[in-house]
Amino acid sequence: MQEKYLGIDIGGTKVMLALVSSDGLTLKRDRIETRAEEGPRKVVERIVESIKKTVGEVEIAGVGLGVPGPIDFSRGVVTLAPNLGWKNVAIVDLFSEKLDLPIYLENDALVAAWGEKTLGAGKGFENFIYMTISTGIGGGLILDGKLYRGAFGAGGEIGHMIIDPAGPTCGCGNQGCLEALASGKALARMGREALEQGRWPEGPSPEGITGSTITNWAKAGDQPSIEIIDRQARFLGLGLTNLTHILDPQAFVLGGGVMTAADLLLPRIKEAMEDYLMPGYAERLQVLPAKLGDIGGALGAAMVARDFGSKK
Amino acid sequence: MQEKYLGIDIGGTKVMLALVSSDGLTLKRDRIETRAEEGPRKVVERIVESIKKTVGEVEIAGVGLGVPGPIDFSRGVVTLAPNLGWKNVAIVDLFSEKLDLPIYLENDALVAAWGEKTLGAGKGFENFIYMTISTGIGGGLILDGKLYRGAFGAGGEIGHMIIDPAGPTCGCGNQGCLEALASGKALARMGREALEQGRWPEGPSPEGITGSTITNWAKAGDQPSIEIIDRQARFLGLGLTNLTHILDPQAFVLGGGVMTAADLLLPRIKEAMEDYLMPGYAERLQVLPAKLGDIGGALGAAMVARDFGSKK
Numbered sequence A, B: 001m002q003e004k005y006l007g008i009d010i011g012g013t014k015v016m017l018a019l020v021s022s023d024g025l026t027l028k029r030d031r032i033e034t035r036a037e038e039g040p041r042k043v044v045e046r047i048v049e050s051i052k053k054t055v056g057e058v059e060i061a062g063v064g065l066g067v068p069g070p071i072d073f074s075r076g077v078v079t080l081a082p083n084l085g086w087k088n089v090a091i092v093d094l095f096s097e098k099l100d101l102p103i104y105l106e107n108d109a110l111v112a113a114w115g116e117k118t119l120g121a122g123k124g125f126e127n128f129i130y131m132t133i134s135t136g137i138g139g140g141l142i143l144d145g146k147l148y149r150g151a152f153g154a155g156g157e158i159g160h161m162i163i164d165p166a167g168p169t170c171g172c173g174n175q176g177c178l179e180a181l182a183s184g185k186a187l188a189r190m191g192r193e194a195l196e197q198g199r200w201p202e203g204p205s206p207e208g209i210t211g212s213t214i215t216n217w218a219k220a221g222d223q224p225s226i227e228i229i230d231r232q233a234r235f236l237g238l239g240l241t242n243l244t245h246i247l248d249p250q251a252f253v254l255g256g257g258v259m260t261a262a263d264l265l266l267p268r269i270k271e272a273m274e275d276y277l278m279p280g281y282a283e284r285l286q287v288l289p290a291k292l293g294d295i296g297g298a299l300g301a302a303m304v305a306r307d308f309g310s311k312k
Helices: A040-055 A091-098 A108-119 A178-182 A184-196 A211-219 A223-247 A257-276 A293-308 B040-055 B091-098 B108-119 B178-182 B184-196 B211-219 B223-247 B257-276 B293-308
Strands: A004-010 A014-021 A026-033 A062-067 A077-081 A086-089 A103-107 A128-133 A137-143 A146-148 A251-255 A286-289 B004-010 B014-021 B026-033 B062-067 B077-081 B086-089 B103-107 B128-133 B137-143 B146-148 B251-255 B286-289
Touching: A004 A040, A004 A108, A004 A293, A014 A040, A014 A293, A026 A040, A026 A293, A040 A091, A062 A091, A062 A108, A062 A293, A077 A091, A091 A103, A103 A108, A103 A293, A108 A128, A108 A137, A108 A146, A108 A251, A108 A293, A128 A223, A128 A257, A137 A178, A137 B223, A178 A184, A178 A223, A184 A211, A184 A223, A184 A257, A211 A223, A211 A257, A223 A257, A223 B137, A223 B223, A251 A257, A257 A286, B004 B040, B004 B108, B004 B293, B014 B040, B014 B293, B026 B040, B026 B293, B040 B091, B062 B091, B062 B108, B062 B293, B077 B091, B091 B103, B103 B108, B103 B293, B108 B128, B108 B137, B108 B146, B108 B251, B108 B293, B128 B223, B128 B257, B137 B178, B178 B184, B178 B223, B184 B211, B184 B223, B184 B257, B211 B223, B211 B257, B223 B257, B251 B257, B257 B286
Parallel strands: A004 A062, A062 A103, A128 A251, A251 A286, B004 B062, B062 B103, B128 B251, B251 B286
Antiparallel strands: A004 A014, A014 A026, A077 A086, A128 A137, A137 A146, B004 B014, B014 B026, B077 B086, B128 B137, B137 B146
16 A cells, blocks of 8 residues: 655745645645734644644654755754744644654745655656746745755745846845846836826726736736736846856746746747857746646655655 | 776867876876867877877777767767867767777766766765856756766756846846856956956956956955955856755865865855855755866866776
8 A cells, every 4th residue: 555645845934735645646635824923832732633634644764854045954944934933933843742753844845846856847857957937936946856956945946046136126125136127016017107108097996916927918918017027028038047156957947926927028038048058058947837736845845855854 | 907098078179188097096198289260170180199199009898078058969969069179079089090099078067076976075975066167158067977968968067057137248248147157257347347347447458357356355365356356256156056956965076277266266256155045954955066177077088088987
């Protein structure tokens, strides 16, 4: 009989769960609200309830847990997760109090990357970079077939690569981070700027413009929105070029909410990369949309438990 | 008896050779001119002469060969080395025609990095980035204790990270690469600009200003030159910050000709990084000068042969 693994992906607004067999088949899934404001202990309690509901009487070989980094892996502690309001949360201990199962902790971008590697668009690649483009921009590096965490568990912060020191201010305080120029937040900002410039004489109020407003309008053929996507793609192409020159991967796998506009974005990103890349790189590099959607992190967490966890 | 390894580092102007025992003791060294214009076959012939002179009757367990990348490792071919004028040079075959010894080919920045890891400033680090700052800027990544080549042997091109799309044009054709902003060439350009701005009323002709002119003047206390070093250090700090957020290393080890001004550069680089880095990174990160000087590549090549090569 195949062993079964449980994957949990804790995000700012939702927690995704997946029960996966060792050959990668999804047996069950669940989704609950995070409600981070209730504090980590309550959040874990509700996740454990969902686990019990999802797992039932099934015997579990291991649990993979994806959490926003940076992480202190030696102590099983989430050092800092602004979108959860967590600081030094001993997440493994909190789970172990309620759950008698081996827990394997991993960075959320890395579990999503491992999901794509084992079950999605990253299959067959030993070196690829998973990038999630939503409100922010995050990354998970798969290097030489392994999860790359960085020396202190804080690698993969590719959204905070500064690519224009005169650019707009980022949430991190620097100017011109890739995230400040090409995330969902950046789309919203460029949208508000376009509105102020009178690009939509009968447009909505500035507050009404979000990242998905722009992607939706662009998909519907709205010219000012397409021009904003053009600019976003240019910055993404520059960021991926930098990562290519540094890490020379086989592929990029791009996920996150902004990728609902993949048909518009991908050809433009590739065009920018062809302009920026030094000779030799572009021909062998693939830029692909992620395949697993928002359950990808939970699936990947289960596969991380399968591939790197060990039974108690 | 300890085994002995030969390291060869082929650069644009000189070839360095080192005979090293397996415990890292340098037994002999040599240096010859590259004279790349004579073509790869002649260059290899003269290196083999130097090898015979250096090695004598000593039995060699392996040869490590550092060459400018990118490299096709499966075929032992240097794909493109502009500073040697080489394109698709079957360097391993050329050596094997003349030399009956196992040859281990590696990227020149990676052998230098491995030299620092085994015998220099990188000792004890499993994750560090070696950066050479001379006419250009190159890099060798040591990740999770191993040489990181990239999927196609072309990783580590950290000098071509674009950090200012409106910046000066780089040799690669892009604008605002780190190399265009912070290399020896960039020092010379900033020097010429300062001269045109009348910063040195009794200064030399613009042609007389090189990178080392500026570093030497700065070390002597010349204010306009120190201001140029300030700007260079700011760009380097930004570049190292990007690499830190992406790869979260334990250390940077900085080598190359420009590091003769390390006393001026290092504190300024660290200051810039403290400004740019997100919380948590700066305290645990070390920025160190390389220890081995221009023999480092040859020493590293010998240690690469020891650690990764295998006897025929």
